[in-house]
Amino acid sequence: MKIRTGIIGIGSMGQGHLKTLLNDVPACEVVAVCDIDENRLTEAMGKGLLDVNIRQFTSYTELIDSGSCDAVIVVTPHPLHPEISIYAFGKGLHVLCDKPVAITVSGAEKMIAAWKKSKVKFSTMYSMRSTAVNKVIKDWIAQGRLGKINRVDMVCTKWLRSQKYYDEQTWRGTWKGEGAGLLLNQAPHNLDLLYWWFGPADAISAQASTRFHNIETEDEVEARIKTKAGFPVRFYSSTGEAPGMDRIEIVGTNGTLVKDGSTLVFHELENASDNVIGESAKGMVEIPCTVKNVEVPQAERGHKIVFRDFFDAIISNRENSGMISPGDEGIHSLEWANAMLMSSVEGREIKLPLNRKKYDKLLDDLINWGKKL
Numbered sequence: 132m133k134i135r136t137g138i139i140g141i142g143s144m145g146q147g148h149l150k151t152l153l154n155d156v157p158a159c160e161v162v163a164v165c166d167i168d169e170n171r172l173t174e175a176m177g178k179g180l181l182d183v184n185i186r187q188f189t190s191y192t193e194l195i196d197s198g199s200c201d202a203v204i205v206v207t208p209h210p211l212h213p214e215i216s217i218y219a220f221g222k223g224l225h226v227l228c229d230k231p232v233a234i235t236v237s238g239a240e241k242m243i244a245a246w247k248k249s250k251v252k253f254s255t256m257y258s259m260r261s262t263a264v265n266k267v268i269k270d271w272i273a274q275g276r277l278g279k280i281n282r283v284d285m286v287c288t289k290w291l292r293s294q295k296y297y298d299e300q301t302w303r304g305t306w307k308g309e310g311a312g313l314l315l316n317q318a319p320h321n322l323d324l325l326y327w328w329f330g331p332a333d334a335i336s337a338q339a340s341t342r343f344h345n346i347e348t349e350d351e352v353e354a355r356i357k358t359k360a361g362f363p364v365r366f367y368s369s370t371g372e373a374p375g376m377d378r379i380e381i382v383g384t385n386g387t388l389v390k391d392g393s394t395l396v397f398h399e400l401e402n403a404s405d406n407v408i409g410e411s412a413k414g415m416v417e418i419p420c421t422v423k424n425v426e427v428p429q430a431e432r433g434h435k436i437v438f439r440d441f442f443d444a445i446i447s448n449r450e451n452s453g454m455i456s457p458g459d460e461g462i463h464s465l466e467w468a469n470a471m472l473m474s475s476v477e478g479r480e481i482k483l484p485l486n487r488k489k490y491d492k493l494l495d496d497l498i499n500w501g502k503k504l
């Protein structure tokens with residue numbers, strides 16, 4: 132069985148998804164594509180990605196109303212994600228909406244409400260959840276292997292972007308076109324992992340700045356997330372650093388797990404640190420520690436895995452929550468990203484849940500202001 136699928140937005144990522152769906156996802160049959168810019172369709176044809184069996188549209192409503200698709204992949208600029216997805220849900224189509232699902236938590240809530248009224252699957256593209264090293268970390272935390280977690284530090288700067296990247300699409304790096312910069316375009320992948328691993332937060336404080344590019348929106352953020360579980364997560368990301376790092380330290384009472392790219396190392400303590408702190412007869416103490424490489428299995432990863440899972444969930448009518456990257460879970464990293472921007476603009480810690488109305492007003496003000504942070 133193949134699911135008849137349309138792709139809405141045939142820009143750089145849309146063409147990438149088209150290639151992946153044609154080559155690596157047997158349960159998907161791409162039957163239609165849509166872009167308001169006909170040049171993007173011509174470009175895709177020039178690359179040999181479209182043939183006569185794939186219908187071409189310049190209006191997403193026409194594609195959805197054509198009856199030719201059972202599912203759509205939404206890959207337009209993010210401010211359009213809710214509008215297009217809500218239209219598709221209303222017509223009974225399954226939706227995989229690329230990240231971020233929306234630019235405001237209030238927008239994501241409207242999407243989720245529309246999806247809940249439908250009987251379709253809703254996924255998003257948090258493909259880093261499919262990476263083996265990230266799954267091993269998830270398992271270690273779930274199994275409590277680190278003991279009680281004391282702190283987490285994440286540095287993710289493998290997002291180097293040139294000025295050309297922002298200049299080549301007018302929407303990028305603008306408040307109106309994207310609603311934020313790094314926080315909504317690149318960092319959502321990392322924020323999603325943090326939520327996936329460590330769960331919800333009580334409060335967030337952050338400093339976002341525009342340091343490396345001539346754009347309005349932020350290209351650097353440092354943040355402190357107070358998790359409900361009681362430990363702090365420090366987070367740094369930028370699109371202006373080289374060589375990029377993808378590094379996490381998770382410090383628990385049993386030792387420290389360090390991810391550096393695809394490698395994972397455990398600094399295992401001989402005695403749990405909380406026991407030594409509570410019970411040692413000495414004042415100044417050191418705990419013997421063994422450094423061990425953690426085995427990470429070789430496995431396929433990336434967009435194709437999330438796509439295969441989405442189509443399998445449709446065919447087998449699996450629970451939405453059983454997918455690798457359920458669409459409604461996209462709201463969590465989005466709420467954190469919104470809170471980080473609000474904290475930076477207002478210079479204070481933001482308690483969660485975020486005040487939706489105040490955030491929408493703040494974004495309107497930034498759009499009207501139209502200047503860099």
Ligand SMILES: NC(=O)c1ccc[n+]([C@@H]2O[C@H](COP(=O)([O-])OP(=O)(O)OC[C@H]3O[C@@H](n4cnc5c(N)ncnc54)[C@H](O)[C@@H]3O)[C@@H](O)[C@H]2O)c1
Nearest residue numbers: 140141142143144145166167168171206207209230256300
């Ligand atoms: N999952 C990932 O790893 C990943 C990577 C890159 C981008 N993305 C996401 O993909 C989305 C698109 O990013 P991009 O870099 O491909 O941008 P892009 O500008 O290259 O492509 C967007 C396309 O959408 C088209 N479009 C705009 N309005 C439309 C409408 N109303 N109907 C149909 N088409 C419309 C544009 O003409 C353009 O061709 C963004 O939300 C981005 O966050 C995800």
